Amino acid sequence: xxxxxxxxxxxxxxxxxxxxxxxxxxxxxxxxxxxxxxxxxxxxxxxxxxxxxxxxxxxxxxxxxxxxxxxxxxxxxxxxxxxxxxxxxxxxxxxxxxxxxxxxxxxxxxxxxxxxxxxxxxxxxxxxxxxxxxxxxxxxxxxxxxxxxxxxxxxxxxxxxxxxxxxxxxxxxxxxxxxxxxxxxxxxxxxxxxxxxxxxxxxxxxxxxxxxxxxxxxxxxxxxxxxxxxxxxxxxxxxxxxxxxxxxxxxxxxxxxxxxxxxxxxxxxxxxxxxxxxxxxxxxxxxxxxxxxxxxxxxxxxxx
Amino acid sequence: xxxxxxxxxxxxxxxxxxxxxxxxxxxxxxxxxxxxxxxxxxxxxxxxxxxxxxxxxxxxxxxxxxxxxxxxxxxxxxxxxxxxxxxxxxxxxxxxxxxxxxxxxxxxxxxxxxxxxxxxxxxxxxxxxxxxxxxxxxxxxxxxxxxxxxxxxxxxxxxxxxxxxxxxxxxxxxxxxxxxxxxxxxxxxxxxxxxxxxxxxxxxxxxxxxxxxxxxxxxxxxxxxxxxxxxxxxxxxxxxxxxxxxxxxxxxxxxxxxxxxxxxxxxxxxxxxxxxxxxxxxxxxxxxxxxxxxxxxxxxxxxx
Numbered sequence: 297x298x299x300x301x302x303x304x305x306x307x308x309x310x311x312x313x314x315x316x317x318x319x320x321x322x323x324x325x326x327x328x329x330x331x332x333x334x335x336x337x338x339x340x341x342x343x344x345x346x347x348x349x350x351x352x353x354x355x356x357x358x359x360x361x362x363x364x365x366x367x368x369x370x371x372x373x374x375x376x377x378x379x380x381x382x383x384x385x386x387x388x389x390x391x392x393x394x395x396x397x398x399x400x401x402x403x404x405x406x407x408x409x410x411x412x413x414x415x416x417x418x419x420x421x422x423x424x425x426x427x428x429x430x431x432x433x434x435x436x437x438x439x440x441x442x443x444x445x446x447x448x449x450x451x452x453x454x455x456x457x458x459x460x461x462x463x464x465x466x467x468x469x470x471x472x473x474x475x476x477x478x479x480x481x482x483x484x485x486x487x488x489x490x491x492x493x494x495x496x497x498x499x500x501x502x503x504x505x506x507x508x509x510x511x512x513x514x515x516x517x518x519x520x521x522x523x524x525x526x527x528x529x530x531x532x533x534x535x536x537x538x539x540x541x542x543x544x545x546x547x548x549x550x551x552x553x554x555x556x557x558x559x560x561x562x563x564x565x566x567x568x569x570x571x572x573x574x575x576x577x578x579x580x581x582x583x584x585x586x587x588x589x590x591x592x593x594x595x596x597x598x599x600x
Numbered sequence: 601x602x603x604x605x606x607x608x609x610x611x612x613x614x615x616x617x618x619x620x621x622x623x624x625x626x627x628x629x630x631x632x633x634x635x636x637x638x639x640x641x642x643x644x645x646x647x648x649x650x651x652x653x654x655x656x657x658x659x660x661x662x663x664x665x666x667x668x669x670x671x672x673x674x675x676x677x678x679x680x681x682x683x684x685x686x687x688x689x690x691x692x693x694x695x696x697x698x699x700x701x702x703x704x705x706x707x708x709x710x711x712x713x714x715x716x717x718x719x720x721x722x723x724x725x726x727x728x729x730x731x732x733x734x735x736x737x738x739x740x741x742x743x744x745x746x747x748x749x750x751x752x753x754x755x756x757x758x759x760x761x762x763x764x765x766x767x768x769x770x771x772x773x774x775x776x777x778x779x780x781x782x783x784x785x786x787x788x789x790x791x792x793x794x795x796x797x798x799x800x801x802x803x804x805x806x807x808x809x810x811x812x813x814x815x816x817x818x819x820x821x822x823x824x825x826x827x828x829x830x831x832x833x834x835x836x837x838x839x840x841x842x843x844x845x846x847x848x849x850x851x852x853x854x855x856x857x858x859x860x861x862x863x864x865x866x867x868x869x870x871x872x873x874x875x876x877x878x879x880x881x882x883x884x885x886x887x888x889x890x891x892x893x894x895x896x897x898x899x900x901x902x903x904x
Contacts, residue, residue, distance in 0.1 A: 470774050470856075471845070471852065471855070471856050472855065472856075472859055473856075473859040473860050473862070473863040473869075475863050475867050475869065533848060537841055537844060537845070540841060541775070541841070544837060548775065551775070551776065552774075552775050552776075552777075555776055555777040556777050558777070559777040559779050563779050565777075565779065565869070565870070566867075566869070
């Protein structure tokens with residue numbers, strides 16, 4: 297296959313776009329597309345200070361790389377969850393540090409959960425959590441992102457979620473017809489409380505294959521392995537089902553997610569007036585919560 | 601596994617209900633459940649005359665069997681589509697005739713498409729239809745069912761759709777966010793025009809496995825083979841994906857469909873005021889249609 301721009305050998309073939317590109321033109325295209333999505337969906341506003349959640353994986357490091365290229369005011373936040381006797385978390389952190397060392401202006405901070413709270417997330421899970429650890433991990437990460445963003449005055453929180461991530465979550469929400477979640481799943485979540493920064497997902501239209509291709513071709517050294525706790529995770533299973541769909545019908549994943557956004561916008565799907573969230577503030581940390589008294593995060597540590 | 605009712609050997613194990621039953625208790629349970637669903641969803645009204653679409657397959661013959669047992673006023677309609685040089689259609693018709701011969705009060709009529717219109721559905725498809733033949737076949741069957749029901753004064757049209765059928769269609773509609781279809785997919789569709797009888801699906805809560813078990817254990821001789829044109833059909837592919845889901849998570853298919861019905865009822869999902877259908881009447885056959893002039897069915901034959 298030939299690069300559509302220069303006729304050279306295409307190294308990336310995006311079947312969903314019927315587009316093949318050589319290394320150089322793919323890297324250009326990828327950065328340009330991210331810029332287009334950021335504008336199209338009004339992700340950032342003038343004067344925004346962006347906090348980017350980085351895990352050491354391909355998506356978040358690629359997004360960091362692209363946001364720096366686009367000249368955004370961005371700081372990365374690495375949350376050390378203390379996974380696998382620190383092994384997995386330390387490996388991941390090392391990639392983040394290496395990335396930052398190689399790039400001018402790559403500013404980052406670390407939030408160390410075991411240090412700050414006295415326990416790793418797996419330790420907490422084994423004591424207090426009846427469900428799959430992934431949901432606890434998500435809770436902890438959301439809380440810390442919101443809190444760090446608020447305390448340091450960031451106006452937007454960015455994450456590296458790609459289309460496969462978003463489609464898998466949509467699939468999960470649809471299988472259970474979780475109308476509340478379906479109302480709030482979006483590439484941009486406006487701030488609905490002074491302590492909650494806007495949330496944006498600039499990569500939400502890229503297939504996972506393509507963010508991986510960007511990271512590889514851009515020479516980013518990232519953690520290949522999934523988190524050891526993710527094995528058998530439902531989200532991974534849903535991604536596999538969606539990939540079967542995609543294999544049968546090119547662009548199916550993309551259509552599933554984009555037609556959802558379109559239907560929600562056009563016919564007001566899922567935006568029922570009765571569904572508004574009522575947010576109070578946690579008695580301990582002050583972060584917004586729908587629960588009375590303590591937020592879910594503070595309740596976790598209180599109990600243990 | 602033991603029968604929950606009598607402790608004998610269970611021959612049917614319905615994992616989604618955590619229920620195993622012996623032959624006799626399964627047959628009882630199945631008929632009783634159908635009766636419950638008919639009541640719960642107000643499928644039939646007093647004095648209803650029911651037209652039942654039968655194909656010769658397990659679902660429609662099992663439904664015929666159950667409706668007769670329950671004492672409903674039902675007549676079956678077999679539509680001969682002229683499939684596979686008549687071979688498949690003739691085989692299917694033979695099963696319908698045999699079923700009727702074996703049961704008292706099993707009244708049926710045949711509508712022969714090649715005889716009435718001069719062409720089989722495959723012939724029509726090869727001349728006039730760019731898409732998969734299944735959608736043409738659906739159009740022809742719906743038209744004929746509606747028309748026969750109206751002309752002979754039936755007040756309800758019943759079909760043998762099971763939960764796997766309904767979940768696969770729901771899945772398809774969700775993948776493309778077809779909000780109009782999502783608004784109208786239901787176990788009971790009330791009559792919205794004097795020429796359109798109520799449509800009901802009394803088996804919509806049974807898994808396909810269980811309607812097959814009923815037909816087998818009840819000794820119904822049905823056509824095992826799928827229609828030769830269905831090979832590779834998207835619906836079959838969707839059913840396979842949903843079966844993977846079910847294998848991972850017992851009851852997943854059922855939850856997907858039932859939580860959809862519940863969400864639609866509770867939060868008014870998909871029932872947008874702007875989505876009402878405007879129905880005119882076909883200039884040729886008089887059947888209701890959203891198209892101006894001729895309905896889709898009459899247009900087909902006009903063009904050929």
